[in-house]
Amino acid sequence: MGEHEHSFDLFGTRVRILVGTCASRPLDAGLSALRARARLQQMHRDLTRFEATSELARLNAAAGTEVAVSPILLRAVQAAVTAARRSDGLVDPTILPELERAGYARSRAGQEPPPLAAAIAAAPARRPAERRPASDWARIDIDTRRGTVRLPPGIRIDLGGTAKGLAVDLAADMLARHPSFAVDAGGDIHVGGTSCRPRTVLIAHPLDDRIAHSFTLLRGAVATSGVRTRLWATADGYAHHLIDPARGEPAWTGVIQATALAPTALVAETLAKTALLRGSRGGRELLARHGGALILDDGELVIAGDHEAALALAR
Amino acid sequence: VTNRVAKTVLTIAAVAATATALVFSALFYSAARKQTAAAAPAAQVDSGTQPAPAPVTTRTS
Numbered sequence: 082m083g084e085h086e087h088s089f090d091l092f093g094t095r096v097r098i099l100v101g102t103c104a105s106r107p108l109d110a111g112l113s114a115l116r117a118r119a120r121l122q123q124m125h126r127d128l129t130r131f132e133a134t135s136e137l138a139r140l141n142a143a144a145g146t147e148v149a150v151s152p153i154l155l156r157a158v159q160a161a162v163t164a165a166r167r168s169d170g171l172v173d174p175t176i177l178p179e180l181e182r183a184g185y186a187r188s189r190a191g192q193e194p195p196p197l198a199a200a201i202a203a204a205p206a207r208r209p210a211e212r213r214p215a216s217d218w219a220r221i222d223i224d225t226r227r228g229t230v231r232l233p234p235g236i237r238i239d240l241g242g243t244a245k246g247l248a249v250d251l252a253a254d255m256l257a258r259h260p261s262f263a264v265d266a267g268g269d270i271h272v273g274g275t276s277c278r279p280r281t282v283l284i285a286h287p288l289d290d291r292i293a294h295s296f297t298l299l300r301g302a303v304a305t306s307g308v309r310t311r312l313w314a315t316a317d318g319y320a321h322h323l324i325d326p327a328r329g330e331p332a333w334t335g336v337i338q339a340t341a342l343a344p345t346a347l348v349a350e351t352l353a354k355t356a357l358l359r360g361s362r363g364g365r366e367l368l369a370r371h372g373g374a375l376i377l378d379d380g381e382l383v384i385a386g387d388h389e390a391a392l393a394l395a396r
Numbered sequence: 397v398t399n400r401v402a403k404t405v406l407t408i409a410a411v412a413a414t415a416t417a418l419v420f421s422a423l424f425y426s427a428a429r430k431q432t433a434a435a436a437p438a439a440q441v442d443s444g445t446q447p448a449p450a451p452v453t454t455r456t457s
Contacts, residue, residue, distance in 0.1 A: 267457025307456030
């Protein structure tokens with residue numbers, strides 16, 4: 082008895098699916114993992130901004146007009162707008178031009194980032210990120226009855242982390258009947274299962290990859306957002322993919338990694354990114370409800386809330 | 397007389413065989429019960445008891 086493990090590259094990261102096996106149906110776990118993988122791959126094809134043929138790319142190209150979209154793109158756009166609202170505009174799907182200007186126009190999957198310590202040493206003065214005065218995301222029209230989306234003229238969106246969180250949750254739904262399962266898409270993790278056995282979750286430190294903290298999670302999600310992996314050198318120094326919406330530049334807030342617990346990976350992903358963008362104080366306050374952890378740019382680990390809340394997520 | 401002796405011998409043999417079968421049945425049943433009792437936890441594992449789930453690591457991706 083154990084767990085069937087299936088791993089593959091997707092979303093620019095390594096995805097790992099674990100499904101608890103059952104002696105009476107030994108092939109069931111493997112088949113379910115393959116079905117979950119197919120679901121994730123389909124979502125990636127539809128929602129990536131790096132492929133001109135993706136449904137998201139076609140939506141971006143048609144900004145200003147009403148577009149009939151698939152149910153999954155509709156749901157992903159809804160999720161992105163909800164994340165923007167919940168984060169008070171910090172997790173903004175309309176910052177795509179700024180992201181591309183910073184140097185993230187193409188996928189960086191497989192590219193080795195420069196040393197994080199060097200980027201931290203060269204970073205500008207730390208300050209919390211701020212929302213844009215004009216919220217273009219609030220002008221995205223979503224008609225769920227007719228299945229259409231209309232982006233404001235001249236606006237393109239990046240679904241990024243919210244799409245990945247949503248995909249992890251939908252894959253997790255497919256595995257819920259198994260004794261245990263985990264869907265891990267590069268740190269966005271959703272765990273659960275019918276056996277009610279808590280799973281150990283380890284938080285890797287971004288400066289040296291050692292285990293900075295661990296806790297157990299019975300059912301629910303955890304997500305980590307940080308500057309370590311999507312980091313690159315520029316003519317002026319270093320840039321990363323977490324943009325300060327108000328300034329249109331990579332955010333250096335004093336937090337280099339945030340981990341959040343939540344009932345779903347979509348919410349955890351939004352909380353983690355928001356916490357990092359708000360900086361140490363605001364991030365700690367934000368994560369207190371469900372629990373989480375911040376790692377500051379001097380390497381210090383700050384625990385927010387109570388990780389026992391993780392076990393309470395299932396109750 | 398010979399038939400009577402033969403009948404008696406056959407009767408004794410049948411009784412002995414029946415008694416032996418009963419004794420062995422009882423022993424077999426007892427052993428089977430012990431085996432079933434010993435196997436009970438394993439059957440429970442097969443029916444869904446899981447080992448601790450494998451740990452997962454969250455990191456910046």
